[in-house]
Amino acid sequence: MNNVSAAAALTKRLRRTCTIDEDDLAALNALSISWRRAKSNEVIVRTGDRPSHCCVLIDGFIIRAKNTAEGQRQIIAIHQPGDIPDLQSLFLHVLDHDVIAAGDCQIGFIPHDQLRALIKVRPNVGAALWRDTLIDAAIFREWIVNVGRRSGPSRLAHLWLEIFTRLQLIDRTEGNQFRLPLTQVQIGEAIGMSAVHVNRILQAFRRDGVLDFERGTAYILDEHRLRELGGFDPLYLHLSPAL
Amino acid sequence: MNNVSAAAALTKRLRRTCTIDEDDLAALNALSISWRRAKSNEVIVRTGDRPSHCCVLIDGFIIRAKNTAEGQRQIIAIHQPGDIPDLQSLFLHVLDHDVIAAGDCQIGFIPHDQLRALIKVRPNVGAALWRDTLIDAAIFREWIVNVGRRSGPSRLAHLWLEIFTRLQLIDRTEGNQFRLPLTQVQIGEAIGMSAVHVNRILQAFRRDGVLDFERGTAYILDEHRLRELGGFDPLYLHLSPAL
DNA sequence: CGTCGTATTGAAGCGTCTCAACGTGAGTGG
């Protein structure tokens, strides 16, 4: 894993949303992207920070979380390889949430000024990045619906399908299972429920052969049933750039 | 209210986030923005639509909402004059939620191609618009926390302060009160609660002199207490573009 | 003056939380 791979992760991601020509590619490869490993639960960027870099997730998972005044934590996003969790910091200079490694991961860092220069010279790369932040926002919207209106089981079903669908895009699923290095506490923080109740929901799903989760591996056992339960419609993921 | 006012609303909004020079201003005034009135509860753009325009809210309120498979509605945003609720449609071509008039309002429509041309010629306007969509996303994140982790009273307190704070920016508050043309049902849909419970929370707040709400007018009675209750920290609104 | 959307009230039920105890497995140091 080196500079080339970090740029490659970024390039691969951009290819999903826009047409990259040779000039774009040259500009992307000219970026000096440093990278490092992060250990599980390491806080990569913190609320209040003013980062001078954006981070590209090369491998592993990153979560974003906010804390209430009472100290409760809500996970607001679960990121996968190729994502740029703090791309917003390019224009919103103070971070309003934490960016945390979920499981060990590898992260590339692109200096803001280089990214800004890239956007200036290659406007279609800028448009692709803008689009990326808009999809981010679309997922936030769906999460509001998830925690605001769905029952516990529905929330979990929906989360499972969202992550599964997004992981399939980048070829990180194995059949009906995928790695998800979270604890039941963290799953609860993502769907706005207590860990105890997450546990009971998981057991019910396990018993009924709908989904499973064990030591960082998630299983889709009955995809059709899950879709019903979660009311999952992938429209909000805006998977096809053409549409 | 005419074309000039619609462009003026947009210009005013942009001035809050970036420095507009004469060339920008000329380009903005050259936009041909049509406008119309919309009646309360009118659906302006619908899930699945592929709009060819973005709408600028000139006067009144607009809400955005999503429906679950079971037919429950969750309001995901409450927009104020100057906002561009469907700016995302510039890059995400299919709308994943409804855009609805909350109370009568006036809306300007900017054709996508004109907006795209503007962004191309005036990159700093593009950056300001991008920033706008990022603040939108920041508010979504806070709403996830609101419905995911806070109690009913906290949610309402937080919502009140968010709207109040944003309305103050555009001078649409009168002392400690502001217009909010929603029903208790809609407030419930915004904070993820039943209308019945919203009613009971409102009564408790009314009795305790914390906040009030009556026929489309909201009152902040004890701002300090509200801040405590809602755990409100305006950081996420990114009010100062410099920061 | 009737109608309809909205607000209010009461009562019953249940989904979820909290607290507290216990089990389990991986990692660590003696």
Add this chain to the structure above:
DNA sequence: CCACTCACGTTGAGACGCTTCAATACGACG
């Protein structure tokens, strides 16, 4: 290699916040 620790998962019991249903009151409007 065992004992200890610690994080995580599991279980039970009780409490409560919120929902649902249903009835009633109110107020704007044609």
